[in-house]
Amino acid sequence: MRRLAGLLLVAVLALVAAGCGGSSQPAATVAAPAAGSSPTQVVIDKITASSTLIPLRKQANGEVETPDVKTPMQAGWYSLGVVPGEPGPAVILGHVDGGGKPGIFKRLNEIKVGDLTSVTREDGKVLKFRAYRVDQVSKDAFPTAKVYGNTAGPELRLITCGGEFVGGDLGYGDNIIVFMKLET
């Protein structure tokens, strides 16, 4: 009996050690948003911007969807990403203009470090995010890692277009990106 127990001990040790040192761990999986936690509204008092949020996905070419340009005052949340308030970079997009009219993020370039944004979720939570960085980047050098890369805590990105309007496929030459962290 004692011999059997000893062999079992060895087997258990083997299993434990294999779990610590194996090289074929499965890729990290991302949990689906909890029901009722999707964001419903964004408010930025500093630039008098307020909009409900529609879920956005990816286009066939891999680029992120944007709200219909004919309704430029509508903002959207990238729903294949992070839920605002959860660890990671949640992304909210809005047009700078469209259909000959100003867009919801027309004045996003006025946001400064320290400014606040409120995001309301379906579950009733109202989250405050504070800006810690504002970038204007060429679309050719879009910082995917900085925007979508993992973060230590809950963060938010507000993105719109900026720079010169050059038309064609390019539209505006730049993107304006506001990096924010959840206020605790």
Place this chain on the structure above:
Amino acid sequence: MTKLTRYLVLLAGFALAMLMSVPAASASEEEVGPHTHACKVATDKADKVVEKIKYFLWKLHKEHETKLPTEVAAVAPVPVPTEWVKKDWDKKEWTEEQLLEVLYFISKHEKVPDLVKKVAYELKDALHKAREDRWHACKPPAQHEDSPAEHHEESPAEHENAPAADNADFSQVNDVPVGPVDTGGGPA
């Protein structure tokens, strides 16, 4: 052989098996680093692409009067034509980012001839790829192992302005989009 001895032998065998199962550093990991042959090759390749681009811009400048609409020159994000006019165009210290920006601008502008657009686009892609290859070949091996502990050692001030490294992990996002965000229909 006592029971204890048998267990010890089993454990030793198990430990040996575990050691053998730990993957050795892959060849690619051993071959990366700022002073390796792979880094030198990748750097030379990127430099050659840069030279090609400079030559393309120079040729474009030479034919600018007839081939490149003046509107392009007028709204270019960097002072392209005036710089090209200089005799020492090839001595100018263009950054790779500036070259990418110019190429992207040319490749997307509706008034640029299609052939010029195509070449600009291909050169832009070539430089992107060469830069990426160089980055992988020349980065210090330690960058593979950017542990969470290392992140915690960042000073708060550093972290405030550093969202995520270029080799960031994307596991918090289900499906990462590519490219920039197109959020502008044009001014009123």
